[in-house]
Amino acid sequence: MKKYIITIILIALFLSTLLGVTMFSFAQSDYALGDVNRDGNVSAADAALILRSLVELATLDEEQQALADVNENGVVDAADAAAILRYLVELGTIPPAKPTVTPSPSPTPTPALPLSGKTIILDPGHGRHETLADRWRGGSYDWTLETDPKYEGGTHYHEADRVLDFALEARKQLQAQGATVIMTRSGLNHVGSYSRMSRVNITAMEHMLAQTENPLPALIKEVEDYTAIMNSIIPEAGEHNGPIAQVYYNTPYSSTQTIHPTTKRIFDMTNQVENLIFISIHTNARGSGSHPPPTDVNGVETYYIHNASDAYNKNYYLGYRAAENKKLADLLLTHTATETGFAKRSSAPQDYFMIREHNVPGALIEIGYHNNWSDYLRLMDESMPDKVAKAIVKAALAYFK
């Protein structure tokens, strides 16, 4: 403390040579409040005199003490000297006689959690289909190799259900690290594919606006308009959603479709958004049809979209955040393989709709093959939601580091 005060004295003495000019005087008194040395000026020399008195290098008489108590809180202390200095460097003024402003003690800072200020959108893959018949049409969503009574029907693996377990646990663990988590689906209800993407685009625009200093009215209007369009898609049901989704998104998928100008504008305006990532969570299957036969293939894969690959429709969009997408996909692959024990397969470019239909840095993870016997057992292990969640937390921490 003493060192600190001496430093301030030295600064004050230095400033007094620079700024030792008349600041003001009060007519109602022989000396202005703050003119502690009674030389007719309020200057840094007065602040220095206060500080010197605090370490007993100077003594103030009664009148000087009254002049020194510039914040008029009844105590002459470093806050008074600081007020004079703030005035001199025009960061503030010596408070008027009344009312008194006492510098409040700085609040005890709460240590920031590692993911404070970060938002993670979790997309538990697939809207869950309402009926078992629908699920059979869902390709790899369902698998019949083993029985687990936890799942409806008792005889089927439902990808949408198990990845929801993973996502809910990941949400809990991410929140414990301070993150804000947005789920595209948080229950066993069906949520259409493009409903989920519309939520992502709305979130991206909200973040963009919040991160833009003094956004222009025209930009705010654009965001309002596009948010209304995206909101109109959310209630549409079905795998390809309805007619509105089919205007604004590449659905049903065509390898030659060009991007809608509105969608392109949304992608362009959100390509600088920070502190926001997207993760779509799936389990994998090899083989075709509703009931693919068991496979020997096993392990974790991650996917991202970029702009220099033949793996997607080049007519669609060329402004994806390729480096960030790849970084997230690589981190998810590494941490998931490490935490879960699944074999580490690959991180590769792809153009799945979950990574194509927005421009938030994102990746898709396929956590093991549910029609591989050992992967299936691992997926259904009761420890797996915790392990997957830990992997996602570690990947997010590493991504934002």
Ligand SMILES: [Zn+2]
């Ligand atoms: Zn899937």
